Amino acid sequence: MQLLDHVSIGVPDIQLARLFYDAIMTALGACKVYDRPTALGYGERCNGSDTESTFLAVYLDPAEVGTSKRHWCFKAISREHVDAFFHAGLSAGGQSEGDPGLRPHYHRDYYAAFLIDPAGNRVEAVCHAAPSESKFS
Template sequence: MHLLDHVSISVPDIEVARPFYDAVMDALGARKVYDRPAAVGYGERCSADDTASTFLAVYQGSGEVGDSKRHWCFKAPSRAQVDAFFQAGLSAGGRSDGEPGLRPHYHRDYYAAFLIDPAGNRVEAVCHAAPPAGEAA
């Protein structure tokens, strides 16, 4: 079961957020589905023919993010995509909140990286799969 249909992230300045989310979503293989003056969207919207997709909207909001510890986690099909997410986010103005690596306290193959976006939202990419046979953990 896919629990989430869509998620919206509010940022105080869409022009600062846009390059960050373009970079990290591209690293995860999520296509941009719209780009408007005050919002940008990624992923796939559900339809009657596709009920399992998930969609992300990043929009300009009026309030500050503050230290609310908002947390958004994105699935990555591979550990290499988690690494790419992290590097892309750093290159696009994000700050590290946890380098790519295993988090065995969640489960033995939980491989994740954490970033703080330019607005202060905490974002994560995770791969739950074990590494392919012959590849180091």
């Protein structure tokens, strides 16, 4: 069961958010489904024939984010996608909150990276799978 249907993240500067979220969502393989002057959308909304999808909305909100424990974690299909998320986010104005790597205190194969977006929101990408076997080993 997928617990979340959709998540909304508020940001005070949609232009900075556009650069950052376009970069990290592309790195994770998520499609951009809309781009409006005050909102961005990624992923796919659920419908009657697709009840498994997840959707992210990033919207203009002039309120200050400030220091908080709010945290959004995105699934990555591979460790390489986690790495790409991290480097794309840094290149697009994000700050490191934790380099890509294993977090064995969660479980043996928990591979994640953490970023702070330009507004101060904390985001993570995680791959739960063990590393795939190399074709060349």
